[in-house]
Amino acid sequence: MTGPRIPSFRNRHALVVHPDDNDRRLLDSRLRRLGLVVHCHENTPPVLVASHADVVFFDVDTGIDSPFEGLAPSVRLIALVGAETPGRLEWMLSQKPGAWLMKPIRSSGVYTALAMAFHRLEQQHDTERYVERLRLRARHRDPVEAAIVQIMHQNNCSEQEAFSSLRKVAMDTRSSLITLSKSILADDLPAPQQDLLRREG
Known part of the structure; x- marks a missing residue:
């Protein structure tokens, strides 16, 4: 390491x-x-x-x-x-x-101070990038969770089964989970994908 x-x-x-x-x-x-x-x-x-x-x-x-x-x-x-x-x-x-x-x-001490200042700024940037990734993930999580709940109700299945179904359809149709979830929530899912979800569910 x-x-x-x-x-x-x-x-x-x-x-x-x-x-x-x-x-x-x-x-x-x-x-x-x-x-x-x-x-x-x-x-x-x-x-x-x-x-x-x-x-x-x-x-x-x-x-x-x-x-x-x-x-x-x-x-x-x-x-x-x-x-x-x-x-x-x-x-x-x-x-x-x-x-x-x-x-x-x-x-x-001058060389050490330089090394410390450069290292700390890089650490700060790493932290900021990590926090931004968490924010993006948090923003995108809600549609996925809401879509899972909707699939559970529609297909009378468990949360795990609904998520597996959502993931399988996303992979089969080469869509992201976010895009697919938003389409489900907007009731804008093409018929073939609706059929896939029902079969997977």
Whole structure:
């Protein structure tokens, strides 16, 4: 069983939003050594600029309200933390960063923060895709259940028999369960399929 793979960061674009000081220079140097293309800004740039980055490092100490609102969902955020005050940390958490680095910045930890931010965003996207599949399944389940109940009444059969009948007709007619169920509920089922359901039931 294989675990998560760390992606290559070479030629990825990093945006560093931080005052021009030793922390920013050290971070800039370390990111470049890892192969990233680095862009530095004193203040939060327009969202359009930030959205072109693969990862944004932002300073918690000088942060303003919702600087990355409207940012593309593919951009990873990494917080640069100096003062560990409740107010600053609450603000940082509200930005939903994928990782953080404590200041003063050192060479160690930058690679780990990048790996964590990229991994967490991928996890988030996996979760969102899974939830969407569940939503679609839930939306489509009701017509199937309603069609099964109708077949049970029409054919005087059990739920299992009704479902087996529905599935067999769907396979024989190369229809999806959803499409077939909706046709049954709309009383719009072609006569041959009605006959099939009666025979299967």
